[in-house]
Amino acid sequence: MEENKLDLSEIRKEIDGVNKELLSLLIKRLQLCSDVAEYKKERGLPIYVPEREKAILDWAEEAAGPEFAPYARRFFEQIMALGRDYESGVMGASGSAELVATRPDALLTERMILLPLDDGDAKPVFSLLSDEETMNGLYLSTRETEEQAVQFIHEEGKEPNLALKIILRGNSQYAGILLLKPDPDLPEKILISVALTKECRGQGYLTELLPLISKIAAERLSAESVWAYVPDEQIYTLRAFFKAGYQVASVLSLPDRNFQVIYQNCAQTHEA
Numbered sequence: 001m002e003e004n005k006l007d008l009s010e011i012r013k014e015i016d017g018v019n020k021e022l023l024s025l026l027i028k029r030l031q032l033c034s035d036v037a038e039y040k041k042e043r044g045l046p047i048y049v050p051e052r053e054k055a056i057l058d059w060a061e062e063a064a065g066p067e068f069a070p071y072a073r074r075f076f077e078q079i080m081a082l083g084r085d086y087e088s089g090v091m092g093a094s095g096s097a098e099l100v101a102t103r104p105d106a107l108l109t110e111r112m113i114l115l116p117l118d119d120g121d122a123k124p125v126f127s128l129l130s131d132e133e134t135m136n137g138l139y140l141s142t143r144e145t146e147e148q149a150v151q152f153i154h155e156e157g158k159e160p161n162l163a164l165k166i167i168l169r170g171n172s173q174y175a176g177i178l179l180l181k182p183d184p185d186l187p188e189k190i191l192i193s194v195a196l197t198k199e200c201r202g203q204g205y206l207t208e209l210l211p212l213i214s215k216i217a218a219e220r221l222s223a224e225s226v227w228a229y230v231p232d233e234q235i236y237t238l239r240a241f242f243k244a245g246y247q248v249a250s251v252l253s254l255p256d257r258n259f260q261v262i263y264q265n266c267a268q269t270h271e272a
Helices: 008-043 050-064 069-091 093-100 119-129 132-138 146-156 205-221 235-243 266-271
Strands: 112-116 162-168 174-182 189-196 225-231 247-253 258-265
Touching (some): 008 069, 112 205, 119 146, 132 189, 162 205, 189 205, 205 225, 225 235, 235 258, 258 266
Parallel strands (some): 189 225
Antiparallel strands (some): 162 174, 225 258
């Protein structure tokens, strides 16, 4: 019996057929996103709903099976990112973000807006605080409820601390939180912690944020230096800090991992 041979042109025809189906389904999904956007706009609801997206990603991985799980997750991450962008256009979120940027307490970078955390941020903050990977990076314990997230907001925002939310200027997406705390024994020494959402990691936001952090620490908290504890395994995070001029002061060795204790003198930053 003659063995069947694969015909590349026939395979490509099948792929073209699948592409047509995918395009049709993408358009249908975006049209549904438009309906969702109108609903959210009328009720003042946020575009980004992390628990909803997590549920979809978890479902995609499980439904795809072990062989295709990581590809299914990446596929749906991109699909949902497109949906958020489309919803933003329907809701006029870019204009909303620019309006927020005019607030007197807003701090700006090219792509981000920083504002004080408040109780209305409980849901997105809880999404970060309930994520074990994110909390491990900050060496903090996870939170189990939104009420605990509100308590966290209150505690971290007590003077002289600063607790800020990070919003993307392009689409009003919640990008993360920034915490600044003076050392109790040396108030001129400021400890900083940055937690970005998974969707916003690896896109240069931390690199863009670091100069502003030093400025905030110096001008608002009279800091002489800013410090951070970064796990050894977070190579790209360390690279961003080093690129911004941070230096290693020491290594904090714990039973389960090591942290690089890094710092930057604010005076050197302003001179640069």
